[in-house]
Amino acid sequence: MPALSDHVPDPRLITAHAEHGTGPLHRVNPWTKLGIIGALVLAVTVVGELALLAGLYALVLVVYGVAGLPYRRLVGWYSLPALFLVSVGLPLLVLEPGTPIGGSLATPLGTLSITWAGLALFAELGLRSLTVVTFVLATSMTTRYADVAALLGRILPRPVDQVALLTYRFTFVLLESLEDLVKAARSRGATLSEFWANRRVYARILGMTMVTAIERSERLVKSMESRGYDGDVTVYGDVPRPPLAEVAVVAAAYLLVAGYAVAATLGVGL
Numbered sequence: 001m002p003a004l005s006d007h008v009p010d011p012r013l014i015t016a017h018a019e020h021g022t023g024p025l026h027r028v029n030p031w032t033k034l035g036i037i038g039a040l041v042l043a044v045t046v047v048g049e050l051a052l053l054a055g056l057y058a059l060v061l062v063v064y065g066v067a068g069l070p071y072r073r074l075v076g077w078y079s080l081p082a083l084f085l086v087s088v089g090l091p092l093l094v095l096e097p098g099t100p101i102g103g104s105l106a107t108p109l110g111t112l113s114i115t116w117a118g119l120a121l122f123a124e125l126g127l128r129s130l131t132v133v134t135f136v137l138a139t140s141m142t143t144r145y146a147d148v149a150a151l152l153g154r155i156l157p158r159p160v161d162q163v164a165l166l167t168y169r170f171t172f173v174l175l176e177s178l179e180d181l182v183k184a185a186r187s188r189g190a191t192l193s194e195f196w197a198n199r200r201v202y203a204r205i206l207g208m209t210m211v212t213a214i215e216r217s218e219r220l221v222k223s224m225e226s227r228g229y230d231g232d233v234t235v236y237g238d239v240p241r242p243p244l245a246e247v248a249v250v251a252a253a254y255l256l257v258a259g260y261a262v263a264a265t266l267g268v269g270l
Contacts, residue, residue, distance in 0.1 A: 009077050009137065011171050017141040023068035025142040029242035030151055032250055033139045039253035040135055044128040046261045050120055053127040060131050064138045074134065081133050089125045093118040150239045162232065170217060177212040181205050 018026075025033075040060070047053055065071065098117030140148075145168075152161045185201060221229075242250075 008080065009140075010175075011168070012175070013073070014137075014141050015145060017069065018144050021068060021142060023066070023142060025063065025067035025138060028142070029246055030143050030147045030239050032242045032246040033143060034151065035250035036253060037132075037135060037139060039250065039257055040132055042254070042257045043260075044131050046257060046264065048124070048264070050124055050127070053124055053131070057127045057131045057134070060134045060138075064134055067138055067142055069138060069141055074137065077137065078130065078133075081129050085122075085126050085129055089122045092121045092125070096121050147239050154239075170213075170220075173216050173220065174209065174213045177216060178205070178209045181208050181212070 040056075043056060044053065047056065064074065093114045096115055096118035098115035100113035100115055101119065102114070149165055152164050155161075156164060182205060185205060
């Protein structure tokens, strides 16, 4: 259903880009992309300057665009991290001490005001979150399922890797169940434009989705067992080692992060 991919990353669309895309990032070794994700997580953790975080986010956006991925989808998919950002970051705007922006609001707990320090902290949190989310989406949309499964089989211990693979496959079953229920509700005159006004309809759809998905999963397991499934989803294929040029790029990324951390610890200006 197209509406699902407006604000929630649609695994079918992500898989389509990964399997049929031909952008430059599709040709990068999956091990290299995994290493870059680790370097990015470390970078957004240790970097404290707002300008550097903004530059890092801009670089990730450029990589996303060069890979041939749609920016329009990315804007809609930012809804979930934005929800996290609002729930966690909004209190920082008024709780962080500093110079107030504009006037103050009187409350029973005292006067509250948005401070410049709180605004900067909120911006830093947003840039950190969006940088990692954007590159993870770019990696997911440029890495074939067979390569992802092979990486999971090499990195995660059993049975965690099997749970991850089965969860990914079952996601498509869950989406199909949700689509069928939404279509049935709309065919009977239900309007789903406003959440609060239709909260009971949403609750029923969610409940029926879980019940239907469980029933489908039981039939799926029986079907897999009849075909010889014994608790092991065998992954055929292997991901080769990355070329030396990509290894050098990953090593340079970690060295830059480590150099920044050492310089920040010693108080050296950057």
